Each structure stands twice: as structure tokens, then as C-alpha cells.
Amino acid sequence: MEGDIPIELQQKIDALERRNKLLEEGLHQAERLRQMCDQSAQELKATKALLIHQGEVLEARVQERTQLLLAAQEDLVRKEKLALLGQVADTVGHELRNPLGVMNNAVYFLQAVLADADASVKEYLGIIKDEIAEAERIVSDLLDAVRTKPPQPEDVTLAGLLQQTLRKCNVPPSITVHLDIPTTLPAIRVDPAQMHQVFWNLITNGVEAMPQGGTLDIQAHEDPVDKTVTVCIKDNGGGIAPEHLGKLFQPLFTTKVRRVGLGLVVVKNLTQANGGRVGVENMPGKGCAFTVTLLTAADS
Ligand SMILES: Nc1ncnc2c1ncn2[C@@H]1O[C@H](COP(=O)(O)OP(=O)(O)O)[C@@H](O)[C@H]1O
Ligand SMILES: [Mg+2]
Structure with missing residues (x-):
């Protein structure tokens, strides 16, 4: 088919x-x-x-x-x-x-x-x-x-306290101190003798960091919200070697020949005992700044 x-x-x-x-x-x-x-x-x-x-x-x-x-x-x-x-x-x-x-x-x-x-x-x-x-x-x-002895707090002015401390510090003529504390700052409530020791140690460290001379700036400002006043002590010495930063507040840590390395331990202990805190801002090769923040007096 x-x-x-x-x-x-x-x-x-x-x-x-x-x-x-x-x-x-x-x-x-x-x-x-x-x-x-x-x-x-x-x-x-x-x-x-x-x-x-x-x-x-x-x-x-x-x-x-x-x-x-x-x-x-x-x-x-x-x-x-x-x-x-x-x-x-x-x-x-x-x-x-x-x-x-x-x-x-x-x-x-x-x-x-x-x-x-x-x-x-x-x-x-x-x-x-x-x-x-x-x-x-x-x-x-x-x-x-x-x-650290218990602090005996009083209402004091920062400017008065720092001027008194500076008079006791041995600042050589090669170092210029700029003290700039606004007169409008509120009073602080601290043990004056203890804070004097704190500032003495920080100023002395700043001076010792500038053996060839330099400038020590001491400034302060208020934080009205936190009700604190911060003092900044700044030198233009060599600053702190980064590997030393972690040891600063350890007892007996020193890089100096004739020192014992207790100053910053005292600074930290006394500041904390007075209700404050310590800070450090390091600028290697250019200097460093230590800050101390303290509470203002209750009625200021
Ligand atoms: N302003 C500063 N500039 C550079 N280094 C500093 C400064 N302050 C402190 N230091 C360093 O911290 C170390 C410890 O300081 P401190 O506790 O006061 O002891 P000391 O002054 O007896 O050495 C110093 O030896 C130094 O190395
Ligand atoms: Mg010291």
C-alpha cells in the first residue's frame, strides 16, 4: 500500500x-x-x-x-x-x-x-x-x-590650688609655664593637700620631661553636664614610648636614673580617692598631656 x-x-x-x-x-x-x-x-x-x-x-x-x-x-x-x-x-x-x-x-x-x-x-x-x-x-x-589616707574634702578653687602647687615646684628658667584657669570655673570638693601632691607630681614629671627647656601648659575646663572640672597639664618633651604606656601607673616603673617610679601611682590613688580620674594623651616625640577630672562642689 x-x-x-x-x-x-x-x-x-x-x-x-x-x-x-x-x-x-x-x-x-x-x-x-x-x-x-x-x-x-x-x-x-x-x-x-x-x-x-x-x-x-x-x-x-x-x-x-x-x-x-x-x-x-x-x-x-x-x-x-x-x-x-x-x-x-x-x-x-x-x-x-x-x-x-x-x-x-x-x-x-x-x-x-x-x-x-x-x-x-x-x-x-x-x-x-x-x-x-x-x-x-x-x-x-x-x-x-x-x-591612701581617707581624704578630708573642702571646697577649693582650682586656680588657688594650682598657684600654690606651682610655687612649690622647682621649675627652671628654661621652662615657660602657661597657667590658664578661667576664673569662672566652679569650686571643686577635694582634699587640698592630696590634690596638691597630685599636681606637684604631674608638673614635676612635665618639667623632668623637658631637660632642654620647653613649655608647660596648664589649662582647665568645666563639663556642666557631668558636673566635673578637668585640668590638663601638657608638656612638649619627648612623650612616652608606646611600649611604656601600659606600665605608667605601675609601682616602681621609672625610666629616670634618680627617681623611684611612684609618682603616677600616687597621682592615680589620690585622684581616685578624691572621686576623680586620671587620663593621659601621648604624642611620641612631641610631648604628652595628663588630665585630672574632678567633681565640682555640690553647691557651685
Ligand atoms: N610628662 C611625661 N613625659 C614623658 N614621660 C613621662 C611623663 N610623665 C611620666 N612619664 C614616664 O612615666 C614614668 C613614671 O613616672 P612617675 O611614676 O612619676 O615616676 P618617676 O617620675 O619617679 O620616674 C617616668 O619615669 C617616665 O618614663
Ligand atoms: Mg615622677
Whole structure:
């Protein structure tokens, strides 16, 4: 019959169609496999990124914990040193105060009776007096560093307090002091003798940081919201080496030859005992500024 396809041909066509179908299925599966492959690659990439991120988070956490541990260890060392100093200070400090007092009186007496002595005698008596004062200061620092006496607060003006401190400081002529305390500042409520010691230590450190001379800026400003007054004592000496910053307030840390490294411990202890806080802004090579923030008197 016309149009009839011979049987062998029909069988070939069927076979080809089956193969074609199989091929199409194969292609389809290949496409699905490719898609799965793409998806897996993306998931792998995301997992890798997550792993890297988690690794970084972990690393940061380890670093943070290490810092905390180091800080805790340093704090422990500081406390151990203070405890040890406490024992030494109690015995040696008190024992030294008496002979120093007696020596001071003796020099005072000699200066009075030798009023007509020649210049070199007077000079040596002056040296002895200065060195006794220095020794007394070290003993006071030692005692204050380990045992902070409870403050006896009074309402005082910052300007008055700083002027009084400056009069006691040994500022060489090569150093210019700019004292800029606004007269409008409210009174502060602190133990004047203790804060005097704080400012004395900071001014002396500033002076000692500028052996070739320089400028010491002493400024103050009020924060009416916090009800605080901040004093800033800034020098233009060499600043503090970054690796020393963490040790500043540790007892016995000093970079000076004839010093004991108790000044800043006293500064911190006495300021905190008076309800204040100490800050430091370091400008390596250009100087540094110490700030002391204190509470204003209640009725100012
Ligand atoms: N104004 C400053 N400029 C540079 N370094 C300073 C300053 N103040 C303090 N320091 C550093 O801090 C150390 C500790 O100071 P301090 O506790 O007063 O002890 P001391 O003056 O006896 O060394 C100093 O030896 C010095 O290295
Ligand atoms: Mg000092």
C-alpha cells in the first residue's frame, strides 16, 4: 500500500526515536548534574567564606582574651608589688621620717646660727636641705602609694590650688609655664593637700620631661553636664614610648636614673580617692598631656 513504511524502516525509525529519547533524557540529566555541580560549588564557596569568617572571629576572640589575661596578670603584679611595698613602706618609711625630721631641724638651726657664714657653707647647707626634702618626698610617695589616707574634702578653687602647687615646684628658667584657669570655673570638693601632691607630681614629671627647656601648659575646663572640672597639664618633651604606656601607673616603673617610679601611682590613688580620674594623651616625640577630672562642689 501507498504510504506504508516498510517494516525494517519503521523498526529503524522506532529504534532511532528511542535512542533520541534516551539521549534527551541523558542531556536532561547532564543539565541537572551541571546545576547540582554549580549549586555545590556555590555552597562550597559560602562554607569556605563562613569558615574563614569564623576563623577570624575566633582569632579576634583569642586575641581579646589574651589581652584580658595580660591585663589581669599585670594587675596582679601591680597588686603584689603594692602589697610588698606596703610592708616595706610601713617599717622603713616611718623609721626614716623621724631621722629626716631631726636632720631638717638641725639644718634649720645651722642656717640660723651660720647666717654670716661664707657662701660655700650656705650653699652646702642649702644642698643638704634640698636633699632632705627630696628624701622626705620619696618617703611620702612611698607611704601614699601603698596606703591612701581617707581624704578630708573642702571646697577649693582650682586656680588657688594650682598657684600654690606651682610655687612649690622647682621649675627652671628654661621652662615657660602657661597657667590658664578661667576664673569662672566652679569650686571643686577635694582634699587640698592630696590634690596638691597630685599636681606637684604631674608638673614635676612635665618639667623632668623637658631637660632642654620647653613649655608647660596648664589649662582647665568645666563639663556642666557631668558636673566635673578637668585640668590638663601638657608638656612638649619627648612623650612616652608606646611600649611604656601600659606600665605608667605601675609601682616602681621609672625610666629616670634618680627617681623611684611612684609618682603616677600616687597621682592615680589620690585622684581616685578624691572621686576623680586620671587620663593621659601621648604624642611620641612631641610631648604628652595628663588630665585630672574632678567633681565640682555640690553647691557651685
Ligand atoms: N610628662 C611625661 N613625659 C614623658 N614621660 C613621662 C611623663 N610623665 C611620666 N612619664 C614616664 O612615666 C614614668 C613614671 O613616672 P612617675 O611614676 O612619676 O615616676 P618617676 O617620675 O619617679 O620616674 C617616668 O619615669 C617616665 O618614663
Ligand atoms: Mg615622677
